[in-house]
Amino acid sequence: MQEVALSNELFLHTYLYCPFVSTILQIINFSVFPLALQVMMHHAITRIPCSNYRNGITTANLGEPDYSLALTQHRRYVEALEQCGLTVTTLDPDLLYPDSCFVEDTAVVIDEVAIITNPGAASRREEVKSMQPVLQQFRKLEFITAPGTLEGGDVMQVDRHFYIGLTNRTNEAGALQLGEILNKYGYTFTLVPMTSALHLKTVVNYIGNQHLLASMEMAKNPLFNKFKILEVADEDLYAANCLAINDQLIMPAGFDRVMNTLQKTGYKPIELEVSEFEKMDGGLTCLSLRFR
Numbered sequence: 507m508q509e510v511a512l513s514n515e516l517f518l519h520t521y522l523y524c525p526f527v528s529t530i531l532q533i534i535n536f537s538v539f540p541l542a543l544q545v546m547m548h549h550a551i552t553r554i555p556c557s558n559y560r561n562g563i564t565t566a567n568l569g570e571p572d573y574s575l576a577l578t579q580h581r582r583y584v585e586a587l588e589q590c591g592l593t594v595t596t597l598d599p600d601l602l603y604p605d606s607c608f609v610e611d612t613a614v615v616i617d618e619v620a621i622i623t624n625p626g627a628a629s630r631r632e633e634v635k636s637m638q639p640v641l642q643q644f645r646k647l648e649f650i651t652a653p654g655t656l657e658g659g660d661v662m663q664v665d666r667h668f669y670i671g672l673t674n675r676t677n678e679a680g681a682l683q684l685g686e687i688l689n690k691y692g693y694t695f696t697l698v699p700m701t702s703a704l705h706l707k708t709v710v711n712y713i714g715n716q717h718l719l720a721s722m723e724m725a726k727n728p729l730f731n732k733f734k735i736l737e738v739a740d741e742d743l744y745a746a747n748c749l750a751i752n753d754q755l756i757m758p759a760g761f762d763r764v765m766n767t768l769q770k771t772g773y774k775p776i777e778l779e780v781s782e783f784e785k786m787d788g789g790l791t792c793l794s795l796r797f798r
C-alpha cells in the first residue's frame with residue numbers, strides 16, 4: 507500500500523509541475539491507478555453508532571436499523587479505511603446524538619484548517635462540540651456561525667475547488683461563510699442550488715480523474731459540464747455516494763449496474779455492506795472525515 511501511495515504522490519508531483527509529461531502519464535496511468543489524481547489522505551475520524559442510533563433522522567422508509575449489524579458494518583467500514591492506508595481515530599458512541607456516527611457533517615477539513623460546521627438539522631447542531639477537541643489535535647479551527655448553517659455532506663472537493671450544495675441543511679449564508687474561508691486559503695468554490703436531495707453528496711460524488719458519479723438530475727446540471735459523468739439511475743441512487751480514497755473506490759454492496767459502469771470505466775471498486783446506514787439516510791462518505 508505504501509508503495510502505491512508513493513507512486514501516486516510521485517505521479518501527482520509530475521502532473522503538477524510538468525504539463526507535457528503529465529498528459530502522457532495521465533493516459534497511461536489511469537488504467538493502472540484510476541484514482542491517481544486524487545490527493546492522498548492519511549487520517550480519518552469515525553464515531554461508533556450509539557445504542558439509540560435508531561432515533562436519528564430518516565426519510566428512507568426501510569425499517570428500523572439493526573443495532574448489532576450496524577456495529578459490525580461500522581467495524582468493517584473502519585477496516586476498509588485502514589486498508590486504504592488511513593490511520594483511523596474512532597470515537598466512542600455519543601448517546602446524546604443519535605445521528606452522531608455521521609461525522610462528515612460536523613466539519614470540513616482542508617490542509618490548512620478544520621472548519622467546524624453549524625448543522626442545519628436542529629437535533630444535530632450540538633454534535634460539533636465534541637468534535638472540536640478531536641480536530642484541534644490536527645488543525646487550527648474556524649467556525650460556521652448562525653444564521654449560517656452548513657453540513658459536510660453538502661461539500662464536495664475537486665482538487666482546489668469546492669462545490670457547496672444549498673439544501674435544507676446548508677443555507678446560502680453558511681455556504682458563503684465556508685466559501686470565504688476557502689478563498690482565504692487559495693481555494694475556489696461554486697454554490698449548487700439543490701431541489702430535493704438530503705445533501706449534495708447524496709447525489710453527486712467526485713471519484714478522481716475528472717469523473718463524477720451522479721444522479722440523472724445532477725448529470726444534466728451545467729455546473730458539472732466539464733466532468734466525465736457516470737450516470738446513476740434513480741433506482742440505484744444510493745450508490746451515487748461512493749467513497750474515493752487514495753487509490754481505492756469503496757461502494758455500497760448490491761448495486762450491480764453501478765458496479766458494471768465503474769468496472770467498464772477502469773475502476774475496481776471494493777463493496778461494503780452498509781444497509782443499516784442506508785436505513786438512516788447515511789452513506790459511505792457520511793461515516794468519516796478524511797484528511798491529509
Ligand code: CIR
Pocket residue numbers: 562563564605608610611627630658659660704705708786787788789791792
Ligand atoms: C441525517 O439525516 O442527518 C442523518 N440521518 C444522515 C446524515 C447523512 N450524512 C451525510 O450524508 N453526510
